Amino acid sequence: MKPQPIVEDELHSLADGRLAAPRRSELEAWLTEHPQEAEQVQAWRGQNALLHLAYDRVLEAPLPTRLLDAARRPGRYSTRRFAAAVAWLTLGGIMGFFMRGEYPRPASPPPQALLPQQAALAHAVYSPEVRHPVEVGAEQEAHLAAWLSKRLGAALKPPHLEEAGYALLGGRLLPGEGGAVAQFMYQDARGSRLTLYVRNDTVATNTPTTRETAFRFAREGKISVFYWLDGRFGYALSGETEKPELLRIANIVYRQLNP
Amino acid sequence: MIGRDAIVAEIPRLRRYAQALTGDAARADDLVQDALERAMVKWLLWRSGSDLRAWLFAIMHNLFVNQVRAPQLVEFRADDDLPEQFARATQSDGLALRDLERAMAELSVEQREVILLIGLEEMSYAETARVLGVPQGTVMSRLSRARIRLSKLLEGQVGGASLKVVK
Known part of the structure; x- marks a missing residue:
């Protein structure tokens, strides 16, 4: 054809x-x-x-x-004539209101609420970049790891996600609330991209390094984010990928960071 | 009161759109209030079963366009005086989002509307055409121009604030 x-x-x-x-x-x-x-x-x-x-x-x-x-x-009309139609409309409206997937449920934000938001923002800004998606490319991986470790003040190594079909493109340094933040970018064969946002929380908050959380999920617009705290770092994996697939990759990242 | 829950349920989205359209939270709420009052008066004209959201957005679109045609009533304030409730979460967010708001302010009203109805409100092209009262082909050509222009604005290729390299 x-x-x-x-x-x-x-x-x-x-x-x-x-x-x-x-x-x-x-x-x-x-x-x-x-x-x-x-x-x-x-x-x-x-x-x-x-x-x-x-x-x-x-x-x-x-x-x-x-x-x-x-x-x-109240408008200038009689209620009786429209009552039936409106009852249905109201029901439909209420159901639509609650069934809309994207409508944010009011909930108190977790303490690290800003982590997924900032990670998603960094993803939205840098992942569409074609010519300059990263500052230091994957071909200089040793330099990339040394540079970001130095700037974040803690040893840091980009995970490898080949088993999930994603190749490391490289990384960049970003400004964060408590200082420098690292972003690693990955791309699959179809060109879709993931970013891993890594924040060193001990610098700013002086929090104990023993804390650990389960994976948490957030959605910022079309960007899905799995994020977790592990020791001194906060991690957030962002992508426009389906949630189960992103969770699978987040598990791979976690395993590599905690061998 | 008749249908109010259905209408109240649409207010957050009307506000989001109005806020992005006008760049000013107070003016956005004025616009939403005008639209709601108008909707209550025109309720008889709404055909039950048709899309309530599109109908409300169309009312707000018409009000906004009429305001823009009387330019002394509208000035676009992109930043600096957004009230507290819309305050940005962090400073690093603020920079990128401020760039976006500035770029949105540079778009024409027609371009801003299509890009927001489609990109933010996630309306279909047909719904967008109904809200704006134009053919779908017009929506597509406006969308195309708007996206190209927004890309350039975000990259700093056009607009007054870009710096020149002086040798």
């Missing part, structure tokens, strides 16, 4: 996650041979992720009374 020509609208659909499965795989395969378009699609995904990071917090802010009042003010 003659392959369908690819039009720009489809690239947008792909970036917005609105392309059906067979065509999606076709386009993803096509993109591996068209780096310029691939870069564009990545950049658009990055824009969407950044918008969520910037504005999703509005969803959680308490509603001002004046808005609630505006929605509750």
Whole structure:
């Protein structure tokens, strides 16, 4: 069968996650041979992720009374005529409200709440980069490990994720709350990227080095993050990968860091 | 009151969109309030079974566009005076997000709307076309231009604040 020509609208659909499965795989395969378009699609995904990071917090802010009042003010119509339709609408609205997956549940943030958020932000900013995704490439791995260890003030080595199909691209140094933070970036054969964000918590908080937590999961926009604390480091693994797959990789990372 | 729970349930998303659209939390809430009041008055015009969210967003879009056409009423304030409830969590967040807000402010209203309805509100292209009252083809061409321009703005290739290298 003659392959369908690819039009720009489809690239947008792909970036917005609105392309059906067979065509999606076709386009993803096509993109591996068209780096310029691939870069564009990545950049658009990055824009969407950044918008969520910037504005999703509005969803959680308490509603001002004046808005609630505006929605509750009776209109100039009789209630009887519309009661039935509206009962259904209300039910649908309430169900829709609670069933919407992305709606943030109000919950008190865990103490290390900023870790996944900062990691996701760093992921959103750097993972779409095509030319400069990292500062020091994987070909200089020894230098990368020595440099980041020195700047974070603790021995640090990038895990290897080949068994999960991800190759190390390299790493970079980022500013964090308590000083320097390291980000390692990985890429699979299809070009999707993961980042591992590593923070040394002892510098700023002087916390004991014995603390340890289970994996925790957070979603920031389209970015999934597994994060955990282990000794002096806080780790966060971010990607637009499915949750079970990301958990599997997080386990690999954890095992390598704790042989 | 009639349908209020359904409408109240949409307020957080209306606020998020309005905040991103205007860049100003107080003005955003004014816009949402206007839209809600208008919705209560126009309730009879809403066809039950059709998409309530798209209907509310369309009302807000029309109000916003009318405000923008009367330019003395709207000035875009990108930063510095966002109230506490939207305050950024950390400083490093603040820099990247401030860049984004600045870039959004540089986009035309039409570009900002499509990029927000699709990228942030995750509406389909057809829903976006309904909200904006334009054909879907127009949505796609606006989206394309908006994304290219936003990329350039975020990379610092256009806009007034970029530095020149002086030899």
